[in-house]
Amino acid sequence: MALEVCVKAAVGAPDKFGDCPFSHRVVLTLEEKSVPYKMHLINLSDKPQWFLGISPNGTVPVLKIDDKWVSDSDIIVDVLEKKYPEPSLKTPTKFATVGSKIFSTFGSFVKSKDRNDGTEKALLDELEALEKHLKTHDGPFIAGERVSAVDLSLAPKLYHLEVALGHFKSWSVPGSLSHVHRYMKALFSLDSFEKTKPEEKYVISGWAPKVNP
Numbered sequence: 001m002a003l004e005v006c007v008k009a010a011v012g013a014p015d016k017f018g019d020c021p022f023s024h025r026v027v028l029t030l031e032e033k034s035v036p037y038k039m040h041l042i043n044l045s046d047k048p049q050w051f052l053g054i055s056p057n058g059t060v061p062v063l064k065i066d067d068k069w070v071s072d073s074d075i076i077v078d079v080l081e082k083k084y085p086e087p088s089l090k091t092p093t094k095f096a097t098v099g100s101k102i103f104s105t106f107g108s109f110v111k112s113k114d115r116n117d118g119t120e121k122a123l124l125d126e127l128e129a130l131e132k133h134l135k136t137h138d139g140p141f142i143a144g145e146r147v148s149a150v151d152l153s154l155a156p157k158l159y160h161l162e163v164a165l166g167h168f169k170s171w172s173v174p175g176s177l178s179h180v181h182r183y184m185k186a187l188f189s190l191d192s193f194e195k196t197k198p199e200e201k202y203v204i205s206g207w208a209p210k211v212n213p
């Protein structure tokens with residue numbers, strides 16, 4: 001039987017999958033584990049009452065498993081790993097936090113209106129740390145040959161970074177970070193990613209109100 005998962009609907013298109021990297025991460029995990037699922041697209045600017053009943057904080061993603069609704073992508077991914085251990089997507093602990101500050105530094109930079117406020121440098125520092133990891137470890141993924149949880153968390157975030165910074169700032173990851181470029185290509189060409197990625201226009205419509213409030 002298919003699992004039910006509530007995910008963010010696109011801003012301006014409530015019948016399309018939207019720009020939530022946490023929802024996307026859960027969907028990618030389900031795809032990689034070949035677990036059948038049914039998505040409920042939640043319009044976060046007009047949350048239905050039934051959704052507020054199962055997600056008291058009003059956040060997505062929420063997954064129904066063993067008749068219980070579970071919130072928070074970190075918890076959901078752990079629950080899925082335990083319930084569906086094959087294929088294993090466990091990331092060795094020593095690699096679990098690689099790239100973990102990329103999304104927050106990207107968010108500050110994309111919203112910044114001051115070229116000299118250090119937000120670009122903060123993002124570049126995080127991307128350089130990722131470059132260093134990828135350069136000094138076997139790939140193509142963070143933990144080696146096989147995709148694992150840390151990659152499925154980073155893939156949607158790097159996609160947002162590429163699409164939103166390209167659109168709002170005409171900015172792209174410097175060519176000198178060649179391992180990061182290769183990594184992004186490997187992530188974005190996963191069948192699971194190709195199948196589930198939100199359209200670029202919905203990443204842009206999702207970020208637009210945060211970039212220009």
Ligand SMILES: N[C@@H](CCC(=O)N[C@@H](CS)C(=O)NCC(=O)O)C(=O)O
Pocket residue numbers: 008019020021022023044058059060061071072073074
């Ligand atoms: N830590 C949570 C974060 C989830 C989150 O921030 N979700 C956002 C959408 S991407 C949300 O539901 N926000 C509520 C709202 O916008 O009303 C997770 O990993 O699942």
